[in-house]
Amino acid sequence: MNRHRGWTLALVSTATFMLMLDLTVVYVALADMQETYSSSFSALQWVLDAYAVGLAVFLLTAGSLADRLGRKRVFLAGLTVFILASLACGLATDVIVLSTARAVQGIGGAVLYAVGPALIGHEYRGKDRAVAFGLFGAVTGLAIALGPLIGGALTAWDWRYIFLVNVPVGIVALALAKLRLHESRETDPRPVDWWGLSTFCVALALLTLAVLRGEDQGWTSPIILGLFAAFALSLAFFVAVERRAGDDAMLDLRLFRNRTFVAMGVATALCAGSFMFAIFIFTAYLQNIVVLSAWEVGVRMLPLTVSLFVAAAVSGALAERLPVWAVTGGALLAITAGLLLVTSVNAESAWTAILPGFIIGGAGMGLFTGRRSALAIAMVEPARAGMASGINVTFQQVGTAIGIAALGALFQNRVSADFAQSTVGHVFGEEAAASVAADGGSRVFAAAGQPGLAAQALDAARSAFMVGFDVVMVVAATVALVGAVVAFAFIRRRDLHETSVN
Structure with a gap:
């Protein structure tokens, strides 16, 4: 087993990097997609939503099927679906085809995300498991944080490459996975719970x-x-x-009697809902207020990326020395502090003003990500690791979707309202006010017929953007703080399964 487990970690991490990257990389390419298809942003929203739906819907299903049919078998099927769907996305002739392919890509990604931790958990035990999941968490966070940078680089050539790059990488990973992964499943598989x-x-x-x-x-x-x-x-x-x-x-409902299982699910949803939205709003701030290109945004976010990666990598070592509730709760406190720190910036600040929040918040996200997957499968017997992993990442994806939707709506409402109340806002009207949250005022500027009025509109838009930014950062920090309280109060070591050491 020792000869193969390094391959397992590498292949699962590679697959997870691809699918998590595709959560964020598309945002950078939306404008280019709109130009290619001559479509509205409303139609392009389905390119984002279809992937999120496919990913969220199939996570628990994939994990449960893997326990019964074989984790290697289901993982290979998911990787194949993801590769073919990525190819279809890259070759899509219109928005409908692209959105449909994205939904299928999300289903393939769900399989990889749900089954990957179970494969790692089967190969690693004890201290090695903690280290392995720390590295796995680091790669996951790296993909999220590097999305704008990689997306900007690929979109500079052609936006289709953000999908097509998955094909050669995926084919190599698929070939190696067939050769190197071990098969694992329940020793006495139960019938598939189709209903x-x-x-x-x-x-x-x-x-x-x-x-x-x-x-x-x-x-x-x-x-x-x-x-x-x-x-x-x-x-x-x-x-x-x-x-x-x-x-x-397919889901053992008795798990919900385990308070650590429930607390970890709630903490995961709150963490994802707060920090995943924060990454998107950080990107918007750097693009619209600091006025940087997609590539420049990615470079400026490298401190967050490095902080997240390092923290996730060392989370396994911390888990050996600290109680599980201390690591997870402390991680969420760090996220809370990082989100509150970024409220100190304003429209005139240099981009470096956001660095303390980047570093502290990124470290908190890295610590949490590094322990989440390990704790999810530590609460059940090894035979049901896929199911446990699937339900935990379902909490994560639902938390992400709700967080982005709710905080995004709050952000848009506050920005539009503040701009509409300004002197120049009354001149441009509600339609212009609604556009400020999306682009920081660039459309308002372009719409103005008088340079002086346009400059006033842009100043008002930037001010309104920062009002909304501060409000949602405080709310997101509060959400993370609630997650920390849940972790400190309800996560306990004695609820872990007897086969788990960490």
Whole structure:
């Protein structure tokens, strides 16, 4: 086993790097996609949403199937789907084809993300497991933080390369995975819980769509309220199905009696909801207020990237010396501090003013990411590692979707309202006010017929952007702080499974 476990860590990390990179890399290329397809930003929103839906919906399903059918087998299938879907994205002739391919890419990514930690957990034990998951977490964080940099570099050639680059890398990884990965599954596999799989996928699809489209359609609109109601009914039906399935259920509902399992899921959702949104708003600040290109933004975010990577890499060593609640709770406190620190910047600040928040917040995210996957599978027997990993990353993706939607709506509301209340805002009207949150005022500037008025509009837009920035950073910090309280109060070592050392 020792000869192969390094390959397992490397291959799982490579696959995870690709799928997490595709969460953020597309944002940089949206303007180029719009020019290629002559489409609206509303239509392009589906390019983002389709991937998020595919990823969130299939996470638990993939983990459960892997435990029963074989983790290597399911991982290879997921990697194949991800490669083919990436190729389809790169060759897409219109927005509809691109969005459809992105949904399929998300499903492939869900398989890789859910099954990868179970493969690592099967190969590593004791202190080595802590180190392995620390490195795995570092790679995950690295992909998220490097998204703007890599996206900017590839988009400079052609935006299609952000998808096509996955194909050669994926093919090499697929070939090596067939040769080097060990197969692992339950010793006495249970029947596949098809009713559970289908009802859970439907429930998560409804929830994710409602969250992603709530701001655009209106949170109290009939379609959004209908989606939330349908989600509640589907979830209730899923719980009833799982109770009836007993030991054959895809999700062991008894896990929710384990307070550490529940606390870790809640902390994961709160962490993702706060810091993933923060990464997007950091990017917007550097692009729209500091006025940097996509490539320059990526370079400026390298301190956050390095901080995140180093913290995740050393998280395993810290786990050997500190209680599990101290590492996870402390990580969330660091995120809280980092988000509060960035509120000290203003529209005239040099980009370096944001560095303390970058470094401290990035370190907190790295510590949390480095322990999350390890703790998720540490609460169940090894045979159900895929299921445990799948439900935990489901918490993460749902938290990300809700955080970005809710905080994004709050940001847009505060920026638009502040700009509309300015003297020049009354001149340009509501449509211009609504655009400020998206581009920091560049469209307002372009729309002005008089240079003097345009300059006033841009100043008002920048001021409004920073008002919204400060508000959402404080709210995001509060969300992370709640996660820290949950971790400190409810995560405990004695709830971990007896086969787990860390």
